[in-house]
Amino acid sequence: MTIWVALLRGINVGGRRLAMADVRDLFRAAGCDDVRTYVQSGNVVFHADATAEAETALAADLSRRIGEHCGYEVPVMLRTGEQLAATIEHCPYPTGGDPTRLVVSFATRPVEPADVEGALASAGPGEDLTFIGRDLYLWLPDGQGRSPLVQALAKRPAGREFTARNWRTVTTLAEWSAA
Template structure:
């Protein structure tokens, strides 16, 4: 059985680092990946790898090619469709009231969260509250406070945490999974 991968990219189409999805799909194909598709403009790419590389090597190759082609580093967080389905099925947000000022976030991590992270964990400002974690994700409730957008999750993980994070709204994660399954 062929694995369908979901690449969740960080630093694409934010902060002036713009790349059209057609170009992004071409860059993935350049690495030898097939059945390449994308979902919305925030760097979600689906593909299969006929070479059958392991996750670490596959991620390194994609990151190196994107950095060379685009001129900036693009962290690539890979999940299988099954792993993404487990994230959606876990849904630790049950019971969280969504209001216009509340955002439900899934933070995809390259490294496990700190073992001593006590939940719930909040930023000093209180705009991000991590309510659950796995070895590869953190589930956070973001709050817009005084009209200021939700901040970053990294401060909750601590200065010594060595990983990278890319976040998606939970409802977007559900849509990414549905799109990935359509392949």
């Protein structure tokens, strides 16, 4: 069985409530085992028979189940435990400081220059971004709340799905998913 990390986009914000107990039940109904959730923002670690090659089908199935349950679309970004470990290993920014200042946006497909075009020009003082594969790393020395870079990235191209997690969440999920 493969250890997976699911990152649900857009839940428990803006009135879109979804209980983590319901999320765990939905994942179990999809055939997932050892389902654990971390905080209320849609972070799930689980085991499933699906291989990395079957990731797209698994993500679509989980998204469909969640959407049917709550009545709105919930994109699901998946990474294997190994892929999440690689995200940490390849981080281009210092990781020893405040973990809320370093953010990773997880995408459904590899990040292209056009996906972030113009965003860096909007960056606030000291803000930076780097993309590697499906991961977009953001260095936000003043946090996410009023970041011009985050606001510029929120205007993403149609058909592109991202969901962001701070470094504390990323490292916790990696610990939970370590084989």
